[in-house]
Amino acid sequence: MKEFELIKHFFTEQAVKRKDVLLGIGDDCAVVSSTENQDIVVTTDTLVAGVHFPLGTSAKAIGHKAVAVNLSDIAAMGAKPSWISLAITLPEVNDEWLTEFCAGAFELCEYYNVQLIGGDTTQGPLSITITAQGLTPEGKYLSRSGAKSGDWLYATGELGDAALALQHHKKQLLLECEIAEQVQKKLDYPKPRVLAGQALREYASAAIDISDGMLADLGHICQASNVGANVVLDAIPMSDAMNKSQLFDDAINFALNGGDDYELLFTVSEDNKVGMETALSHAGVKISCIGQINASRTISTTLDNKAVPINGSGFQHFSSKTHTKK
Numbered sequence: 001m002k003e004f005e006l007i008k009h010f011f012t013e014q015a016v017k018r019k020d021v022l023l024g025i026g027d028d029c030a031v032v033s034s035t036e037n038q039d040i041v042v043t044t045d046t047l048v049a050g051v052h053f054p055l056g057t058s059a060k061a062i063g064h065k066a067v068a069v070n071l072s073d074i075a076a077m078g079a080k081p082s083w084i085s086l087a088i089t090l091p092e093v094n095d096e097w098l099t100e101f102c103a104g105a106f107e108l109c110e111y112y113n114v115q116l117i118g119g120d121t122t123q124g125p126l127s128i129t130i131t132a133q134g135l136t137p138e139g140k141y142l143s144r145s146g147a148k149s150g151d152w153l154y155a156t157g158e159l160g161d162a163a164l165a166l167q168h169h170k171k172q173l174l175l176e177c178e179i180a181e182q183v184q185k186k187l188d189y190p191k192p193r194v195l196a197g198q199a200l201r202e203y204a205s206a207a208i209d210i211s212d213g214m215l216a217d218l219g220h221i222c223q224a225s226n227v228g229a230n231v232v233l234d235a236i237p238m239s240d241a242m243n244k245s246q247l248f249d250d251a252i253n254f255a256l257n258g259g260d261d262y263e264l265l266f267t268v269s270e271d272n273k274v275g276m277e278t279a280l281s282h283a284g285v286k287i288s289c290i291g292q293i294n295a296s297r298t299i300s301t302t303l304d305n306k307a308v309p310i311n312g313s314g315f316q317h318f319s320s321k322t323h324t325k326k
């Protein structure tokens with residue numbers, strides 16, 4: 001199959017057709033209509049085989065993940081995703097692989113009404129770059145820089161499962177089949193918190209998506225906002241699968257330092273706390289208050305109301321078998 005046939009066969013036909021796309025795939029550029037009173041947020045993420053996903057990951061999971069990680073960034077800005085473009089580098093044209101890849105990618109696009117409007121197709125080692133765009137009401141986007149001393153720190157969902165799955169995959173620990181399957185799903189099919197992000201727009205003072213590990217991403221909020229934070233380790237949300245695995249100290253380290261969770265980490269003022277909790281419970285999203293912002297410009301952690309020190313890769317009395325991406 002030639003490049004143009006491939007593009008037509010796999011990428012041009014898709015279920016999502018948005019009214020604001022004036023020209024989609026097929027011309028030199030896509031054209032979308034601009035909207036008054038709205039800001040456009042734009043993000044790009046690349047997935048390289050063997051770096052951002054293990055070799056042997058299914059094509060469907062790769063397609064899903066490539067879209068999901070970008071929509072997760074859009075969610076962290078409080079925006080509604082609208083369009084993506086896809087630059088894909090393939091070692092060969094494999095119909096079956098591409099069909100599965102598209103199934104994974106388009107499933108998420110359909111769910112969130114996101115249209116693929118263009119891209120580039122090249123030959124080489126497998127790599128996928130997606131640029132995603134989204135819309136927010138003018139001036140209403142969330143950023144990393146608005147956290148204030150006294151704000152409460154929250155996370156959506158549960159943390160650490162993706163890191164646990166990766167450790168299992170690397171055979172650095174052995175999980176029961178059922179647990180392994182559950183956490184593998186979290187690693188392969190992360191759910192971007194798109195609706196939560198939009199619900200947070202009215203309430204959060206700062207937000208980020210957790211892609212590099214909770215502590216690292218909290219560090220980004222603290223740096224951008226010129227603040228510090230205390231994290232209450234007892235409050236870190238973990239899945240039933242993680243709890244069942246009985247990893248104790250390692251579990252905390254996975255939750256704090258493991259990558260690929262794609263949950264949202266955000267801060268809310270005391271005044272907005274109740275409104276935010278109500279809005280997110282209406283959206284059906286689990287949230288946990290895991291600490292508080294302070295003026296110290298450092299990150300501290302407490303366990304059982306006592307301070308516990310952080311070193312480079314974790315806590316002194318925890319082992320350091322952590323997954324740190326990149």
Ligand code: ADP
Pocket residue numbers: 007011024025026027028029030085086087088116117118119120121
């Ligand atoms: P050009 O040479 O002008 O860059 P291409 O031949 O690369 O155009 O692509 C032809 C059309 O197909 C363009 O509209 C481009 O956006 C689209 N396209 C190419 N690859 C992809 C892809 N992987 N996914 C979606 N659209 C693609």
Ligand code: MG
Pocket residue numbers: 119120121
């Ligand atoms: Mg091109």
